[in-house]
Amino acid sequence: MLTGKPAPQKSSSDLLDVSMASATSRYIEEQQATQQLIMEQQDQQLEMVSGSIRVLKHMSGRVGEELDEQGIMLDAFVHEMDHTQSRMDGVLRKxxxxxxxxxxxxxxxxxxxxxxxxxxxxxxxFSL
Known part of the structure; x- marks a missing residue:
């Protein structure tokens, strides 16, 4: 500095420490960037999975509704078959x-x- 004192000489260990700190700092930054990229990719994948789950939920709801409708139709069909069987039994007896x-x-x-x-x-x- 300007005080007239000679500038302190940096030792090789100080230079090594600064170099290590710089390298460590760069490594940490790279790891943080890599982790951030991985998290963003995972977020995208989670969004895709979430969309697929919504579609599956909707489809399963429709399948459930269809099964309910078919159950009602089958009940009506069974009732009609019983009625027809009774009529057939009557006709066969007649x-x-x-x-x-x-x-x-x-x-x-x-x-x-x-x-x-x-x-x-x-x-x-007898007449003959």
Whole structure:
């Protein structure tokens, strides 16, 4: 400085300390910049994941609504099938009854016709 005293000589260890401090400072700054970049990339990835989660939430809500609607439709279908099954059972019972009556009627008709033929044969036999 200007006081007339000779400027103190910097020792090699002082220069080394300054150089190390400068290098350490640069290293810390680089590490902080790298960490900041990594955090920004992670933030972007988290935003993308968050968007995907929102889409999945919306889709799962729609799937749930669709399942509820289909459940209601299936309940109505089961009710209609039960009603149709009851009607079919009734119709089948009626058809069995008609079928049974038809075979009985045929048998009675055959009996009456055969009795008529037998009477005719007897009348012809005794009239001769």
């Amino acid at each position: 058809m069995a009854k008609v079928s049974h009556m038809t075979s009985d009627r045929r048998q009675w008709c055959a009996i009456v016709v055969l009795l008529g033929v037998l009477l005719l044969v007897l009348i012809l036999l």
